[in-house]
Amino acid sequence: MTDLRLARREVRVRAPGKVNLSLRVGPRDDDGYHRLSTVFQAVSVFEEIAARPADDLRVSVLGPEAHRVPTGDDNLALRAARLLAAHTGVDDGVHLRITKTVPVAGGMAGGSADAAAALVACDAFWGTGLPREELAELAATLGADVPFLLMGQIAVGTGRGDVLTPALGRGDYHWAFGVRAQGLSTPAVFDAFDALYPDPQVPDLDSEVALMQALRAGDPVAVGALLHNDLQQAAVELCPELVETLAVAEDAGALGVVVSGSGPTVAALGRSRQHALALAAAMTAAGVVDSVLTASGPVTGARVLPGSDAL
Template identity: 50%
Template sequence: MSSVTVRVPAKVNVQLSVGPLREDGYHDLVNVFHAVSIFDEVVAKESEAITVRVNGKWSDQVPVDDSNLAIRAARALAKHAGRTYGADLVINKDIPVAGGMAGGSADAAGALVACNELWGLGLPLEDLMEIAGDLGSDVPFSLIGGTAVGTGRGEQLSELPTGGTFHWVFAPAIGGLSTASVYAECDRLRQASGAEVPWPQLNDSLMEALGTGDAYALGSNLSNDLQAAALTLRPELGPTLDAGRQHGALGAIVSGSGPTCAFLAIDATHARDLAESLTATGAARTAVAAHGPVQGAVLI
């Protein structure tokens, strides 16, 4: 096989509860992932070495050196297989970069699935999930998609059934936010407040809303403990969130570590209208309607 193409989705966190800072520098999380219909494609082609190229609207913001997560994923897979392999990875990018939507993690998951197929390894999903967990907290979810609860650092996943399709609008901001910087700001704000940080707990009302497909209840239960930190670093996100609520969003939240803003809509028509309103009024530079949950990394 000379070429393999994998499609992999973005995510939004409908709940992101962050526990106290641990001694190892991480936080215990309760992280409810939801995969949405904004996709990257990862193409793996036969090659003597592992390399990466990036096309698409965000291509100029993606590194193509050894720091690229897709390259790291391919190398980790080859190491796991115990042999030397090559692959020319071509990423066709549509997920915002450093936008809180797991674009880099998606590309890593896509590289794992594509190279597993290209190299004829035939490794089961369980093996790929183990490799993914070593690459980053969001990479395992990018493999499976759907809706899932992540605990630990977010890599310990339990899949969740949902009662229907949810419709979203995403407003990517100009420039990205470093996940590490947002967590550090979250820790600083908490230390400054002096309040005790509670142990993260799953929101039962949110779980019920997901299970019954109740968009109104889901919108009122969206939560993100990193949002205050993201707004401190990027205060211009506040008016964007407010504008979405004013235009009828059922819920408005910073996606993950940001700076993409996510808005829950009533249905597909409302999502299209909301996206048009946000851009027409200048509240967002661009806005994209999407739906979820969708499948994780899949061969196409």
């Protein structure tokens, strides 16, 4: 293999964002994390990472919100690369170029998607060939959402949200996402939750039975009626403008509206792709969001894209 060939090598990986169809939050454990019960759906708003040759481990970021993403030690993709290198004994470098689409600090797990994509990209780029199960174990040490972004589709998450059980579902779900330029800190939202609900109940998976039945039936009307987020009021406390965003989406006929994860992105479920576009237009016209996205789900998790040059 020539030096020119090496210089041109590139592995590209795409990982989705997520929406929590249901998020139930219990008490904070001794490790500082809350016990959760959540139903994830991966949606077609993607992060893309290109792994290229480099003398060291480094990251760069492209996209409209690139300036908001750290490129130092706090970057989850860089942490993922370092973790995989240490785990496998690799001492090669890599340049990870992130192209962002998932909102930054928006409750859709963009940073976790970067970490999942980085694990898959570096594994292919370095030829370490770890099984998905082993990658998932590494992913869980990087963040509670990272294992799900490796898996994709629909899953029930327990523990911190990182203990996953794949869930059966039928049909496609079409979403409009109302995005705010100013994100919310996930720890701040959980702190606000603690202040609002000082003695929450331990989440009960029985609460998700009706939602799981609706997903298996492929019934978006029932799914929309069952959307739930225990963190929603905490997000509203920190960003009161969300009340108007939620109301506009509801008035526009959404099947269901919910703050996505820790917010402040608002997820509105449409009857069809066209209706999702109409919901996005309604939020834009009302001036209650800074930008909008439309997407569908469920979609697969982090995957190497065709044309990549893996070892």
